[in-house]
Amino acid sequence: MATSTPDLTARLLWGMAAACVAALALALVAQYVGHMEPCPWCVLQRVIYVVIAIVCAAAALVRARVVRVPLASLALLLSVSGVAAALYQHNVAAASFSCNLTFADKVVSGLGLDSALPSVFSATASCAEASVSVLGVPFAYWSLAMFVLLAAVAAAVVGRSRRA
Template structure:
């Protein structure tokens, strides 16, 4: 009998890609439709979600090739861990700062010149302390992104263990 490979890693990659795109869409709707202004750490997390969407989408397209699928899952895992760290830092440190100027997020965004490349997605319009006041269903926005990053971490770990 032939063993069929698990379809779970491919489904995980497709789901992560869709969830990342949906997360970015929600952030843009909140910003442009409801006036929620993003800080540098918010915008950095948007960038991480875009990178996760690209990595998982490519892995989903190449899911029949095990090395490509595994590399994609590993990259998603690393990016999700970076996103978790960014969400934690935003909540625990940056939200208590009067200004986010010259923080790691601000330096990355400035260095990559993302505000000029795509201002409707990457323009910073609030300080970290201002962004800390925004809530969705009673929780700060960075909690929601942190929960999504955590789920991506757990899903990619589980999919990496599948043979």
């Protein structure tokens, strides 16, 4: 019975990583097929998805609880930061015409991702322009829902890993 817990935990972590990759892929499809240009807060959420995917993949590969619990906890913290970014984007940034030099813009520029991989991490719209809906739901809320789901799964993984 003890061997099924780590296997399920690893599957949950791989599922989280896959969900993050899928979210990033959907954002890129929306950008390049649907012509929905990203703002700095959109791009920051992309960065958070990538980091969560990396953290979850690393946690899935390592079975040692002493490593897995902190990594799953980091994934939980990153998911909560994604929730905050999506809420800020929708409730605050979308009401402003410029989101240049905001926290999101500074983080993405500071990491150099907008220069290193501009096709994925370059903000090409203002926050007001990026405030669009898909199926009647603001795009930021779709991201918010994904981050909430990721946080719930990460919390479950932390709980399972601590008990294992």
